[in-house]
Amino acid sequence: MNEFELIEHYFRGWRGAHPDLILGQGDDCLIWHPRRPTVMSIDTAVAGRHFPETATGAQAAQRAFLPALSDLAAMGAEPAFFTLALTLPSPIDHTWLEAFAGRLRELSEHYGLVLAGGDTTSGPARVISLQMHGLVDAPLRRNGVQPNDDLWVSGFPGRAAAALPAVLNPAWASAPADWLAAYWAPEPRLELGQRLIGLASAAIDVSDGLAADCGHLAKASGLTLVIDTDTLPQAPSFRGYPEEEVLSWILSGGDDYELAFTAAPGQRNAIAALAATLNVPLTRIGQAQTGDGQALIRHNGEAHALSETGFQHF
Incomplete structure (x- = not known):
């Protein structure tokens, strides 16, 4: 042929x-x-x-x-x-x-x-x-973050990264069905993205890791985004796993293809209503503030630069 x-x-x-x-x-x-x-x-x-x-x-x-x-x-x-x-x-x-x-x-x-x-x-x-x-008439971009904007994320990031050992070595490792589905069949948040126009100030899909991709939003907008680890959404299937491992999956693991986005605090009720309409969890995980264009992690009340980067293509 x-x-x-x-x-x-x-x-x-x-x-x-x-x-x-x-x-x-x-x-x-x-x-x-x-x-x-x-x-x-x-x-x-x-x-x-x-x-x-x-x-x-x-x-x-x-x-x-x-x-x-x-x-x-x-x-x-x-x-x-x-x-x-x-x-x-x-x-x-x-x-x-x-x-x-x-x-x-x-x-x-x-x-x-x-x-x-x-x-x-x-x-x-x-x-x-x-x-x-x-x-799209008015596309969402990365550079629209404003001071004091809320930072949000859809779904339950981290499951694709958690599944990776089972994906690479299925004979040696197993994983819950929702982890494997997150890796093999991620759900593009198309309707969510379309409905965020007029609500969100900036957006990005989480492909290289939540912290790394929030860093792209921060750099494009010239602001600092602070991610509060206490507010990160955790999939029910993460229960029982060590906190450090779970936070690493959520913050540094790639391949989630959820949406991270920012919006003014005045949009909180509208975003909550949108989450209910679409039946998609939308979680407020941090805030934008004046700074030098990076994402910081607030853990146990203290802000830290993340030592691990997201997925690297080279």
Whole structure:
């Protein structure tokens, strides 16, 4: 099967369309004529770096697609279309590719994105690059934090990091089902991001660790964000584990794809109502103050710079 036969067999004929997509797959370029401002992001997932080399095709599709989609959630964008660049070792494992393409199709149709084009090639390892495109009139950004803003986070961060030993060595370690789900199938907070427009002053998705990503908000806004460890949301499945280990998972573990955001104190009631409407936990975990653009951790009443950084790509 050559490149064109592979594309035709696995990636053509998917359901879905978008009125702004004039021409999709099949030409040298796609043609896009947006009615609203377009936001774009690109993520690359490499076997052995972003997902285990032993991951099934379906698992790899989830680990590539869902984190990439989370970037649109952080901007408050409505998903529109995506492109795929796929590198596969030779000879092609068609069982793996069938599962990958099938799960990718399910996810794209579930979240309402059109596969508008891409590229395939052969290489030494599986590499999945996804460029996501969304529409939003007033995107949430990282640099909007204001002094005295509250700092919030969605869901229960830390579970994906807690699951990692079981993901990497399933024969030697086990993990609760919600930890494994957080790693293999994170839920992009798309509706939350869209509903935060007008409520939040800044937002980011938690991909490299809560403390590290709050540090990005602080640096972009030129303020200090203080995270109170006493207020961090802890998943019920964390009960019984040592406090130091749990705090490390929550603060330094990556791959959560929850949203961290800031908002004025006057928005607390509206955010509480939004949490109830969406049935998504939203927890106030700190506050912004004048400072030098870093995130600090307040533990036992004292503020500290975090010694551990988040996930590093290099």
